[in-house]
Structure formats: structure tokens, C-alpha cells
Amino acid sequence: MASITIRDVTKSYAKMQVVHGVDLDIATGEFVVILGPSGCGKSTLLRMIAGLEDISGGTIAIDGTVVNKLEPRERGCAMVFQNYALYPHMSVAQNIGYSLKVSGVPAAERTQRIQAVARTLELEHLLDRKPMALSGGQRQRVAMGRAMIREPKVFLFDEPLSNLDAKLRVQMRSEIRKLHRRLAATSVFVTHDQVEAMTLADKLVVMNGGRVEQVGTPAEVYSRPASRFVATFVGAPAMNMLEGTVTLDGLSLLGDSRKLNVSRTGLPVGSKVAVGIRPEAVRLVAPGTPAALEATVDLVEELGAGRVVYVDLDGAPFSVVTSETVHPVPGSAVGLQFAETDLHFFSSETGARLDVFKASVPEPVF
Amino acid sequence: MEKRVTFSRWTIGILFAVPQLLLIFTFFYWPAGQAVYWSLTLQQPWGGGNIWVGLDNFRSILSNADYWNSISASLIFAGISTGLAMFIALVLAALTDRQLAGSRLYRVVLIWPYGIAAPALAMAFRFILAPEAGFMAVVNQVWPGFWDPGLDGTDAMASIIVAFSWKYVGYNFIFFLAAFQAIPRSLIEAAAMDGSGVIRRFWDIQFPLITPTIFFLLVINITESFQDSFGIVDIMTSGGPANATNLMVYKIYSDGFKGLDYSGAAAQSIILMLLIVVLTIFQFRFIERRVHYR
Numbered sequence: 001m002a003s004i005t006i007r008d009v010t011k012s013y014a015k016m017q018v019v020h021g022v023d024l025d026i027a028t029g030e031f032v033v034i035l036g037p038s039g040c041g042k043s044t045l046l047r048m049i050a051g052l053e054d055i056s057g058g059t060i061a062i063d064g065t066v067v068n069k070l071e072p073r074e075r076g077c078a079m080v081f082q083n084y085a086l087y088p089h090m091s092v093a094q095n096i097g098y099s100l101k102v103s104g105v106p107a108a109e110r111t112q113r114i115q116a117v118a119r120t121l122e123l124e125h126l127l128d129r130k131p132m133a134l135s136g137g138q139r140q141r142v143a144m145g146r147a148m149i150r151e152p153k154v155f156l157f158d159e160p161l162s163n164l165d166a167k168l169r170v171q172m173r174s175e176i177r178k179l180h181r182r183l184a185a186t187s188v189f190v191t192h193d194q195v196e197a198m199t200l201a202d203k204l205v206v207m208n209g210g211r212v213e214q215v216g217t218p219a220e221v222y223s224r225p226a227s228r229f230v231a232t233f234v235g236a237p238a239m240n241m242l243e244g245t246v247t248l249d250g251l252s253l254l255g256d257s258r259k260l261n262v263s264r265t266g267l268p269v270g271s272k273v274a275v276g277i278r279p280e281a282v283r284l285v286a287p288g289t290p291a292a293l294e295a296t297v298d299l300v301e302e303l304g305a306g307r308v309v310y311v312d313l314d315g316a317p318f319s320v321v322t323s324e325t326v327h328p329v330p331g332s333a334v335g336l337q338f339a340e341t342d343l344h345f346f347s348s349e350t351g352a353r354l355d356v357f358k359a360s361v362p363e364p365v366f
Numbered sequence: 367m368e369k370r371v372t373f374s375r376w377t378i379g380i381l382f383a384v385p386q387l388l389l390i391f392t393f394f395y396w397p398a399g400q401a402v403y404w405s406l407t408l409q410q411p412w413g414g415g416n417i418w419v420g421l422d423n424f425r426s427i428l429s430n431a432d433y434w435n436s437i438s439a440s441l442i443f444a445g446i447s448t449g450l451a452m453f454i455a456l457v458l459a460a461l462t463d464r465q466l467a468g469s470r471l472y473r474v475v476l477i478w479p480y481g482i483a484a485p486a487l488a489m490a491f492r493f494i495l496a497p498e499a500g501f502m503a504v505v506n507q508v509w510p511g512f513w514d515p516g517l518d519g520t521d522a523m524a525s526i527i528v529a530f531s532w533k534y535v536g537y538n539f540i541f542f543l544a545a546f547q548a549i550p551r552s553l554i555e556a557a558a559m560d561g562s563g564v565i566r567r568f569w570d571i572q573f574p575l576i577t578p579t580i581f582f583l584l585v586i587n588i589t590e591s592f593q594d595s596f597g598i599v600d601i602m603t604s605g606g607p608a609n610a611t612n613l614m615v616y617k618i619y620s621d622g623f624k625g626l627d628y629s630g631a632a633a634q635s636i637i638l639m640l641l642i643v644v645l646t647i648f649q650f651r652f653i654e655r656r657v658h659y660r
Binding site: 050051052071072073077078079081082083085086087088089098099102103146150 | 574
């Protein structure tokens with residue numbers, strides 16, 4: 001078991017810098033998920049921890065030892081690859097036991113440990129098969145077994161579930177979670193799937209453009225996104241964003257066409273902000289309800305348990321998740337109602353979160 | 367499932383196959399049939415038809431010590447030159463695969479030797495390996511008489527092996543490099559994570575995965591070393607000294623067109639053909655078992 005300390009790590013290729021000064025602390029036994037869109041540098045960061053990619057600047061330390069110059073095998077990490085990377089010419093047992101064979105573990109002990117891992121992953125009946133003869137989920141498990149058998153200090157997962165179908169993905173997700181609870185090994189999991197990230201993570205790291213946007217528990221990241229990017233990336237459907245200006249008595253939205261009465265925000269009058277509101281936090285009410293924004297229904301997506309209603313707010317797209325037995329008809333007018341506390345404010349220029357009710361500003365009493 | 371073309375009428379299918387069948391028949395089965403016929407007859411010196419002699423030609427060839435010498439020389443040549451050409455190409459490809467800058471250039475440059483006609487490259491090597499003026503002249507300066515392919519049979523054999531291997535290193539390299547590059551990068555990385563070093567990774571992962579290519583090249587190289595060696599032998603040694611490099615394919619030519627023993631030469635070419643067939647069957651039966659097809 002080990003902790004990982006990442007300090008000001010950068011990565012540049014010949015012309016391009018892809019990781020810009022990442023700082024991250026991963027505690028022993030923690031399950032950290034790095035979430036970000038493709039090309040955000042998350043896989044590169046993981047591969048730098050693994051030792052498959054040179055570190056251009058900064059340091060990565062595992063258990064206090066700087067590993068920048070160490071070979072992958074000296075770092076004590078095991079990795080599960082996106083395409084599993086099983087050795088096609090070896091049987092499942094040979095695949096799982098390869099690392100032990102390399103390190104010279106006697107055959108008898110090797111067999112015993114392969115059996116033990118296979119039992120955990122329910123692979124016992126497949127040990128003699130070649131990877132070709134396995135299904136996607138089974139290959140995934142073999143890849144897990146290959147990582148587990150070494151009893152590594154750190155598990156690294158590089159989008160390991162993205163090649164599976166939706167159902168299997170959910171199943172493997174919970175298996176990985178259970179496995180982690182049992183082994184309690186430090187794990188770093190890279191994904192672009194925010195549902196995967198939310199469900200697996202003890203600590204969620206959101207990356208964008210080679211930078212860390214936010215680090216926190218999934219709940220923190222969801223409820224207090226640190227930037228406009230995080231706000232729109234985490235959560236599905238994405239958070240609604242409306243451009244606005246702070247006025248004396250609240251906000252004017254969408255180029256002054258809409259007014260929103262909000263109590264004092266503590267933001268300077270005239271400052272440009274982006275106002276975010278989660279689709280789940282919006283209630284559909286009858287048009288004309290006081291203090292509700294009026295909009296036209298564009299499209300209704302039925303989800304069974306609820307529905308996503310896409311509305312048109314003076315040309316701005318806006319979505320609402322509703323589980324109520326309201327059946328809005330496309331083309332009809334509706335009112336949008338939400339609590340002031342559900343609003344998120346972001347700077348229009350930098351995209352950074354603006355904390356509206358600072359300690360210095362007395363919390364308004366409703 | 368394999369996709370198959372199906373025709374509504376079998377005659378259409380046959381029509382499509384006819385040009386290819388015609389080519390194969392005209393340039394392979396017909397001459398081979400002719401050679402079989404000649405090998406069983408004796409051609410009269412001044413014309414006037416062939417006399418049927420049964421297996422007499424084969425009997426006389428196989429009882430001739432010169433012919434057995436030619437067979438063993440051919441086998442030695444095939445074994446060493448194939449081994450050398452494949453080993454050097456494998457090492458070069460493995461190294462190139464690790465450092466890929468400029469690999470496109472290597473690919474182009476290294477295929478050139480294969481495009482050079484055998485007599486032309488043999489001429490070049492005759493100069494390069496000339497005992498009085500070539501590279502080996504330096505060694506001869508220090509150690510007089512060390513290298514003389516004109517007098518020493520082993521030296522002569524070494525020269526044609528070098529020339530032939532040089533031609534096939536490039537050819538083999540292209541295939542080996544392609545095979546190495548077809549191995550997913552993540553497999554090598556997974557092996558590195560599993561604690562395997564460079565050499566170990568080569569033997570445990572890369573080598574088994576390129577066995578189909580190795581097998582293919584083995585068959586091609588051995589077959590070609592029996593056939594493509596003609597031009598090299600003709601220009602560099604003419605089968606000498608003292609028949610030391612009189613390979614089977616060269617002996618067919620010299621016995622047939624210089625010795626004017628057409629029937630004996632025909633019988634020799636039948637034996638050479640059978641030998642290559644047997645060797646190829648042997649490779650498919652016993653070596654292919656160790657090949658891992660993906």
C-alpha cells in the first residue's frame with residue numbers, strides 16, 4: 001500500500017505541452033478517479049505514474065520515494081489497459097502468472113497464487129483458454145487478475161471499462177469497487193465517463209486542457225463545481241448556463257431580456273457572470289407563476305423514471321429533469337422555478353467559481 | 367465468417383478462373399511436364415528424337431559423387447545464408463522498432479538490395495571481396511593467403527553466402543519490421559509493467575508474436591536460396607574452385623547448356639524440385655506447429 005505525491009508535473013512532446021503543472025496527493029488506500037474529456041492529459045498523467053511515459057518536469061513520488069528515473073517494474077504499480085493488452089499467445093493462467101514467472105517465483109507457488117486470483121475473479125474454469133476465446137468481460141477480468149497477482153502498491157486503470165457494453169460496464173464497475181474495498185489498495189482510475197467517475201471515486205480529480213480543474217469527493221464536485229468547465233462536464237444532462245450581468249436588485253439574463261430577482265450576491269454591480277443551474281434543480285410550473293422564468297418546450301425525452309424536457313429560453317438552450325407526472329407538450333409555454341441557493345455563479349472571463357455569499361456578506365434571511 | 371463470392375452459374379466462375387489457370391499451366395505445369403518427360407529420355411546429340419531410357423538418367427546422376435557434393439553444397443549454402451539473412455534482418459528490425467525516427471527511410475533504403483539483379487550484385491561483391499584489392503585485401507596484407515576465393519573452396523562458399531544474404535537481409539527486414547509494428551504497443555507496455563526487461567520482452571512477447579512472419583520468411587528464403595543463387599554463383603565463382611560452390615541450380619545449367627547433357631539436366635531439375643517440395647512440406651508439418659497465429 002502506498003501514497004502517491006505528484007508535484008508540479010508537466011509533460012511536453014516535441015512541440016506541445018500536454019500537462020501543465022499538476023499537483024495531486026493520493027493517500028494510501030484511496031480510490032482516485034481522474035475524469036476529463038479526451039485529450040485532457042489524464043492518460044498521460046497515469047502513464048507518467050506507471051513509468052511508461054517520461055516526466056518532463058516536476059516529481060512523482062510513491063511512498064515518499066521519487067520515481068521519476070525508475071523503470072516501470074521498479075515502481076510497484078500494476079496497470080489495467082483500455083484494450084486489456086492480454087498476451088494473445090499465452091493461456092489465461094500464463095497471462096495472470098507472467099509477472100511471477102519473470103520475477104522467478106517457483107512454479108508450485110505460482111500455480112497456487114494463480115488459482116487464488118482466479119478464484120477471486122471467478123476465472124477458474126477459463127485458465128487454459130487463450131484470450132481469443134474469451135468474451136469482453138472475461139478478458140477484462142483476466143487483465144484485473146494480471147494486475148492483482150503481483151499485490152502491487154498501486155493499481156492503475158486506464159479507461160478499462162470503455163470497451164465493454166453498457167450492462168457489463170455497470171457490472172464490472174461494481175466489481176472493481178468491491179475488489180477495492182477488499183484489497184484496499186491505492187488505485188488511480190482514468191475515465192471520460194462521468195457516471196463511472198462519480199460511482200467509483202473516493203476522490204475525484206477533474207482535468208481539462210492538461211490542468212487539474214478540481215479535486216474533491218464526487219458529492220463536493222457535483223454540488224460545488226470549482227469552474228464553469230467542471231459544472232458543465234460533471235452531471236448529466238449538463239448544467240444549464242445563462243450569461244448575465246449583476247444588477248442592483250438581482251441579475252439581468254440573456255442580454256437584459258430576462259430579470260431574475262436574487263438577494264444580494266456580494267458581486268460588484270455590472271460584473272459579467274455565468275449563472276449555472278442543474279436541470280435536476282429546476283421545477284416546471286404553470287406559465288405565469290410569479291418569479292418563474294417563462295419558456296417554450298422544445299423537446300421531451302422520456303426516460304421511463306422521469307423525463308428530460310428541453311426548453312427554449314429566448315434562444316438559449318435549457319434542460320429540466322422532471323420525475324413529476326407533468327407531461328409538457330412541445331410548443332407549449334411553461335414556467336421555470338428554482339431556489340436561489342441552487343444557483344452557481346462563474347466568472348464570464350475566467351470561468352472560475354464566484355462565491356456569492358462570502359463570510360463578510362451577511363447571509364440574507366428569507 | 368469468411369466472405370465468399372458466389373456465382374449463380376458455375377460456368378461464370380470457371381470463366382473468371384480461366385486466365386489464371388492458363389498462366390499457371392503455360393508457365394508451370396507444361397514446362398515441368400516437359401522436364402519430367404526429358405528426364406526419362408535420352409536426347410540424341412544430333413537430333414532425331416528422344417530415346418526412352420526410364421530412370422537411367424536418375425541412376426547415373428545419383429551414383430555420381432559430384433552430384434552428391436552439389437547437394438551438400440546447396441544445403442550448406444541454403445542453411446547458412448538463410449540463417450544469416452534472417453538473423454541480421456531480425457536484429458536490425460528489432461532495433462529499428464525501438465527507435466522509430468527515420469524508419470520510413472530505412473524501409474525504402476533496405477528494400478533496394480532486393481531489387482538489384484543477382485548478377486549485378488554478384489559483380490559488386492566480386493570487387494568488394496577480391497583478395498588483391500577488396501576489403502579482405504587488408505586482412506591478406508597482415509595474414510598473407512588468408513583469403514582467396516579463387517583457390518579456397520570455403521572462401522568461395524563464404525563469398526556467395528555473403529552476397530546472397532546481403533540481398534535478402536533487406537527483404538527480410540521489411541517483413542520483420544512490419545511484424546514488429548503490428549504488435550500492439552500496449553502489449554509491450556503491459557510486459558514492462560509485469561517487470562519484464564527489454565531482452566525478456568523480446569523472447570516472451572515479440573518473438574512468439576512474429577513467428578508467422580518468421581515461418582513465412584524461412585520458407586521463402588530457403589526456396590530462394592536454391593533458385594535465386596544462380597546469378598551470384600555464375601558471376602562470382604562459376605561453381606569453382608573444384609566444384610566447391612557448384613550448387614544444384616548452377617550444376618543444372620552447366621551440365622545442360624555447357625555439357626549439353628539435356629536429359630541429365632532435366633533429371634537434376636526434377637530432383638531439385640522434389641527437394642524443395644520435400645523441404646517445404648517438412649517446414650509446414652514440423653515447424654508451423656510452433657507458430658502462433660493470432
